[in-house]
Amino acid sequence: MKIKLNVWRQAGPNATGGLKSYDIEVTEHMSFLEMFDVLNEQLLRNPDKHPEGPVAFDHDCREGICGMCSMVIDGVPHGPNKATTTCQLHMRSYKDGDEITVEPFRAKAFPVLRDLVVDRSSFDRIQHAGGYISVRTGAAPDANALPIGKADADEAFDYAACIGCGACVAACPNASAMLFVGAKVSHLAKVPQGQVERVGRVTRMVDVMDAEGFGGCTNHGECEAACPKEISLDAIAMLNTELARAAVASAK
């Protein structure tokens, strides 16, 4: 089938970008990124016609778990399918003659590096500020010494399933990272191992989140809709609760 692609092209972090159109022939079995492979092959084979060169985009595992792929597809991070990363989106979701516009994730805290590649190191810096339990290697008690109810363990897992892709930020009108931060805070608040550092963790992570230039949450819910791992908005509610707890605790 024939697809018309409008792709954001930007030569470097400080260059001016813009949309450029390409016509491409694809099959329904292709993944969305395989369509970009085919496009890039076309661009590479015709350097005279396409002096702008192939399109840079981030990708790695191509099975929806590493969180490296991004892309805003027709205005939606990771495209139209629920609970699906860009790499797992297949062209059978489109039909012959469709026009698709592809842009990078956009947020002040995710500057564009080139074309569809953005810098998400701000996410790592939030995690550095307490996204862990302080346990030295070798200092752990027997794994079964601390039973954890299945319901709590399952809920912790649901939050821990975050792949750190940044779709929540790209989907939010405020470019808020509350869902991402909430997922980590909630995961660790749900398990007994995370209790000791609970207060300090949420405070520090939120401080860094603010300093990195992410916006606040105004309850649009776009993050939850865009999240390929279906992290629930409950993570944000829990983050706010944890912040309140921390405020009370530090006021004591």
Add this chain to the structure above:
Amino acid sequence: MKLDSKVPSGPIEERWDKHRFAMKLVNPANKRKFKVLVVGSGLGGGAAAATLAELGYDVHCFCVQDSPRRAHSIAAQGGINAAKNYQNDGDSVYRLFYDTVKGGDFRSRESNVYRLAQVSVNIIDQCVAQGVPFAREYGGLLANRSFGGAQVSRTFYARGQTGQQLLLGAYSALNRMIDAGKVKMHTRTEMLDLVLVDGHARGIITRDLVTGEIKRWAADAVCLASGGYGNVFYLSTNAKNSNVTAAFRAYKRGAGFANPCYTQIHPTCIPVSGGFQSKLTLMSESLRNDGRVWVPRDKSKATADPTTIPEEERYYYLEERYPSFGNLVPRDVASRAAKKVCDEGYGVAKHEVDGQRNAVYLDFAHAIKRDGEDAIRDRYGNLFDMYERITGESPYKTPMRIYPAVHYTMGGLWVDYNLMSNVPGLHVLGEANFSDHGANRLGASALMQGLADGYFVIPYTIGNYLATEHQGPVTEDHAAFDEAEKEVRAKTQKLLSLSGKTPVDEFHRKLGKIMWDYCGMARNEEGLKKALELIPELRKQFWAEATVPGKADELNPWLEYAGRVADFMEFAEMMCRDALERDESCGGHFREEHQTEEGEAVRNDEDYAHAAVWEYQGDDKPPTLHKEPMKFEYVKLTTRSYK
């Protein structure tokens, strides 16, 4: 090349303890003076970087991805083995050791494997303490499952995302040390050369993948945890950025490369659907616990709706051929059996590839009838969803189609008991080394080995090197750095000067086809010799006809890729050479000349019970072969039988 395994003597269960006592310690006050470079941030590298920093070393960690959390360990699905015996079903350290040596088809080093089984129990403790949300029973204790040919339930898991959760655990430990200022993390940074001073590994040369800056890093020791080389086949379950470059550059600087021909072909992957295909997706082999593998007995029904084929017309070939293990035979056995039925014309793929329908059914109808759809959803829901996203078909309604794909590489840089290569100071962890899995890796053992190496082995053994063999300070202005940097710059320029018409992908795809056809699931002398002619020809074409766009001082994914493919094209030759030299069948290495009448592998212990270690001799000369004999004092060499 001297291959001294440095395995301690004495009873096997006491060796690691004895060795830990015999090793020299670094004075705590001196640790911060030692700089250690860790290349890779997966389970091996991430765990090592965090733990070495906790001990006080000055650690720098490098990864090619934009975050250490994206290392390919994250994609492991099924689980991690540990000899906890929480199920009281007869597991023990000795049994895990025995199963791993046997599963590896008697081509691994007994002492290393025993240690791996010993520390496996500590890994689970460590991960739980980090907050890793393993599956639990209703009573709150950890759940286990039986996995990939094990007859005890020793596998710990976190739904179908165990690798992700373990890696996020290691990532959190790493973050803690980054936060403390003890680890400096360098993301989007690729190691392009190893620097040796007076024969010791004393640094690396890197390229910043965003700015293109080439940089020198002098250090007191180097740990390579750069993963496996499955992408030499182009199509594999590996992430697209997984590559052999760091390990291969180390090889070219003198590190021996052991058993490169040992490749694991995973039996349960989604079949190829077209020529544009960029990678293959694995479906966890835990699915074989409940799924039954079959093909129609009537070849004309290859494309018929499988749910309409009556029970008596179904050929459950694994259950028939291996009655005691059935669908749970080890990976290499299951893969070859699938290839065999497809080669015989029973395949059920929707699309033909080279005139063959390469797929078999993995059917859950019986399990759903027995346990109910909810129970199956609970166990495999995310895998079924993933399958449906990729293929458009629901495994709840119709059997999955699966076919083997390249998944893991057991070969790697040779290391001794201390995980140090023959180049002093160069340590190699995880999939990048050769040590623990022999000729075939058992399911749920890769995560165990990566974390064992990173958390519980290297933190001790590197101290011994630094305390006893370390050579004094070296700085980045040493002549060896000048020379290495010059070579890196020259290679970058050479790649950028390629101004042909053909994208690098095409050469990679061609290389992959040569490797799959002649050095894949089954190999023979004639095919391997043919591959050894085809690969140099393809390499010549690459350097004459490939195109690499862009500049050196910018984010240039095509330059990165071209460098990795160029290395794969040299590496592939060594793989075929090794496969040719190993004139026996063992584990994942199946030489068609050596099989029983029923098609089972026939080992030759007299001539090949060794690790084959290749030493680089220059670009125009074949590498030389060295051998480390594998001695079996505890596990009796027997023919593996899963019948």
